[in-house]
Amino acid sequence: MRLVRVAVPVPGLGLLTYRLPDGLQAPRGTRVVVQVGPRKLTGLVTHDNAPLDDTPARLRDILEVLDDVTFLPEEVVDLALWVGDYYLAGPGEVMSAAMPPKGWLRSDMTLALAEDAADAAQQVPRELPLDQPVDEAILALLRAKGPVLRRQVARVVAARVRDLEATPEIISRAVRRLLKIGAVRLQPVVTGQADASRKQRWIRPTPAAFEPATTRLGAKQAAAVGVLVGTPEGIDAGVLREQGIGSEVVRRLVALGLAIVEWRAVARDPFASGSAGTSEALAAPLFLPMTPEQTDALAALQPLIGQGFQPALLHGVTGSGKTQVYLRLARAALEAERGVLLLVPEIALTSAVASLFRRAFGERLAIQHSGLSDGERYDQWHRIRRGEVDIVIGTRSAVFAPLPRLGLVIVDEEHDTAYKQDESPRYHGRDAALVRARDAGALAVLGSATPSLETWRHASEGRYRLVRMRQRVNDRPLADVRIIDMRDVLASEGPEVVLSQPLREALQACFSRREQAMVLLNRRGYAPSLLCRGCGKTTECPNCAVTLTVHRRAAQVRCHYCGHAAPLPSTCPSCQGEFLEYTGVGTERVEQEVLAACPQARIARVDRDTMQRRGAIGTVLARFAAREVDVLVGTQMIAKGHDFPQVTLVGVVSADIGLGVADFRAAERTFQLLTQVAGRAGRGDARGEALVQTLHPKHYAIVMAARQAYDDFVGHELEFRERMRYPPWLSMINIVVRHESLATALKDAGLLAEKLRALGAERFGVLGPAPAPLGRLRGESRVQLFLKGRDRAAMRQVTRQAITGMPSLQKRVTVDVDPLSML
Structure with a gap:
């Protein structure tokens, strides 16, 4: 008897063991259909020679093997298993992240006539009177068509017998009645096609x-x-x-x-359809002359290709030309007949990088990110799987691309928090990329102007090779950064001022010179809250412990966490007072203020509200690159990686937004964001300038970002983290317990904390429980506790053991290993 282990897409469920019937072959990475409880599910074979357990009689058979050959390559299966183990996620959840769209067949239930349906209909208990027209209509449908998907019964019955005026609720009650009397039965099925090609x-x-x-x-x-x-x-x-x-x-x-x-x-080509975006790279030269620092960086990194796993940090200031080094490293890897995987943090960056690499290396390139349609992602994935691709460029999930013979892995802007997924599986794309490179024996290059403290510590202590580029291309100077003390501005110009006079004048001067500007505010909407001056209350989300954000153009107030939206009120919901005041500023307001300062300027706004349409951000960035837009207003989406030579001015409206967050990484993120956005200015022939508005002009993160002094900042921050016992000096796990009742959540979290302390035996510390900073989210109260220590393996093992021992808690607990958010 041959046994296999299978991962199924059920959150929190571990590997399941099944018997493989004689005559069937199911190697690792093959999709199979299995029974899990009452349902049939698609699963993926992770181990094709599983050891026999103590209860072989209880094992079920594999029902069907969907693939003649391995679907998911073994190296991707291995990576997914590592991610599931390290980040305490179910292996099936991770396999889902590694799968292309439509990789799983859909689990469903059909409604069918029971063999004795006629007799059952005659023996209806008195408490369940037969609703003759509706029940007969359902039975007639099943006699005529055979089994019907349960989710389609209401629609089909309503369409066949319109004169009944049966609502979906009435039909659903009839189905439940027929199931109870045994006239019909449910059968588990899987629907869809193993091949979803167009x-x-x-x-x-x-x-x-x-x-x-x-x-x-x-x-x-x-x-x-x-x-x-x-x-x-x-x-x-x-x-x-x-x-x-x-x-x-x-x-x-x-x-x-x-x-x-x-x-x-027929392949759905995202480049032909425009889903890959248009970009500033279309007109950019390809292989530019190298600076001495670029030449030295290439000389240090290129010989490492093909020499086994070699992690390296490429620390180059903004505008130092890291992309040119990436291009030449990719060329060397291709010449060695090895594949190239390049990760970027945002979809907006994918189009620019992919266009550049496609021009350099031809069409044997694929992209992977959620901005593509399901069909495009499916076809791109299968191109990679068939070996038709040498280079894969994408966001976080592209780390699972089935690219063979991997020789070079590049993680651009490695510090970016977008690499960490905020839902299960909560993996970090950078760290998963390092494991992928390790298993493939590849060179892993982490690139950034502002490396994360974790990466910097690895490099400074010799675990990663450190390569630095301290000068911009062509010896261009870094942008001049001026800090504007908004305390003085508010005192002189009043509390309603958004753009200080120096920033307004700088925008006007920039526009008069026919140059371009970028204005950053990392907060979308018109205003973050609506305040009643009568009763002092703000308009709050009914589901979350946050105020509703004003979106004036849409005439709505919205919650940016749960999606709740309501019409913009004209009176206070609490006291019906008429004196409502917008408090705070968002990008929609900034756009309005920029237009007031420069009425003739062509302005575009980049945030989640304006970029919802597929391909919208690529279109806006292409217009900006073509100088069809004068001022780009946006959130952090505009701060990363873009190269626009005509941008000479960057304005930061409120540099201290992130400093007030209850998170020990607040200063690091503020420093990174300000350094990155200031680096967008002065990348062409004209000198750049950045104006940073702040209420905290003496804060070390802002002062050092203005000087663009990374070494000074990292030294200061590492010393602070060591004193406070925070990463990167030790590791953390963030555990959040949820419940509708805060008291119940606190009680359950307390029991979990006790179990963790008992099992941990002082190998690590347990902090809490306490209400989370974001105390209520989507209708549930949230209570938080932290594990802090140096023994990562013990912390994960104990966490898994403690939660497994509390089954009632498993669906109400969130575990985040190496968290980037403390909320």
Whole structure:
């Protein structure tokens, strides 16, 4: 008897063991259909020779093997298993992240007649009176069509018997009644197709079409044969229709044995459809002359390709030309017949980098990110899987791309928090990329102007090779950064001022010189809250412990956590007072203020509100690169990695937003954001300038960002972290317990903390429990506790053991290993 272990896409569920029936083959990475409880699910084989457990009689058989060959490569299966183990996520959840869209078949239930349905309908208990019209309609449907998906029963019945006026609720009650009396039964099924490729109808000539005609053909038929003979490999049926050759002519040729109809897979190309975006890279030169520092960096890194796992930090100031080093490293890897994986933190950066690399290396390149349609992601994934791709560029999830012979892994802007997923599996794309490179024996290059403290410590202590580029290309100076003390501005200009006079004048001067500017505020909406001056209350989300953000253009107040939205009130919801005041500023307000300062300027706004349409951000950035936009206003989406040579001015509206967050990383993030956004200015021939508005002009993160003094900042911050016993000097796990009742959440979290302390045996510290800074989210109270220590393995093992011992808690607990958010 052969046993296999299978991962199924059920949150928190571990690997399951099944019997593999004789005659079936299911190697690692193969998709299978299995029974889990009452449901049939698609699973993935992770181990094809599992050890026999103590209860073989209870094992179920694999129901079906979906793939003739391995679907998910072994190296991706290994990475997914590591992610699940390290980040305490179910292996099936991680496999789902590694799968292409439609990789899992859908688990469903059908409604079917019971064998004794007729007898059962006659024996209805008195407490369940038969609703004759609706019940009979359901039974008639099942007799006529056979099993029907349960989720479709209400729609189909309502369509067949419109005169019943049966609502979905009435039909659902009837289904439950029929199930209870045994007239119908539920059957688990999986729906969908193992192959979700897009198919097109092609017409191909048979050998008979090339021989002299033995049958008299009509004019259109003869013309069609002529077209087919001219395209012996076949022709798209749509192209034939455009030439006046319709499906009736094709059917006649098939009947005569002159043509064959085939369904062929057609790739959905994101570059052709525009989903990959247009970018500033389209007009940029490819391989530019190298600076001495770039040459030295390449000389240090290129020989490491093919020498086994080699982690390296490429620390280059903004504008130092890291992308040129990436291009040449990729060329060296391709020449060594090794694949290249390049991760970027945001979808907006993918289009620019992918366009540049595609121009340099041709079409054997694929992109992977959530901005593509499901079909495009599916086809791109399968191109990679078939070996048609040498370079993969994408966001966090691209780390699971099935790219063979991996020789180079690049993580650009490695410090960016977007690499950490904020839902299960809560993995860090950078760290997963390092493991992927380790397993493949590849060079891993982490690039940043502001490396995370964790990465910097590894590099400074010799675990990563450190390569530095301290000068901008062509010896261009870094932008001049001026700090504007908003305490003085508010005192002189009043509390309503958004743009200080120096920033307004700088924008006007920039516009008059026909140069471009970027204005950053890392908060979207018009105002973060709506205050009643009568009762002093703010408009709050009914589901979360946050105020509702004002979106003036949409005339709504919205919660940016749960999505709750309501019309913008004209009176106070609490006291019905009429004196409502917008408090705080968002990007929508900044856009309005910039337009007031520069009425003739062409302004675009980049935030989640304006960039919801697929491909929208690529379009805006392309317009900005083409100088069709003068001022770009946005959140942190505009601060990362973009190269616009005509930008000479950067304005930061409120540099201290992030400093007030209850998070020990607040100063680091503020320093990184300010340094990165200031680095967007002065990348061309003209000198750049950055104006930073702040209420805390003496804060070390702001002062050192203004000087762009990374070494000074990292020394100061590391000393602070060591004193306070925070990462990177030790590790943390953030555990959040949720419940509708705060008292219950506190009680359960307290029990969990006791169990953790008992099992931990003082190998690590347990802090809390206490209400989380974001105390209520999506209708649930949140209570938080932290594990802090140096023994990562023990912390994870004890956490897993403690939660497993509290089954009632498992669906109400969130575990975040190496958390980047303390909220």
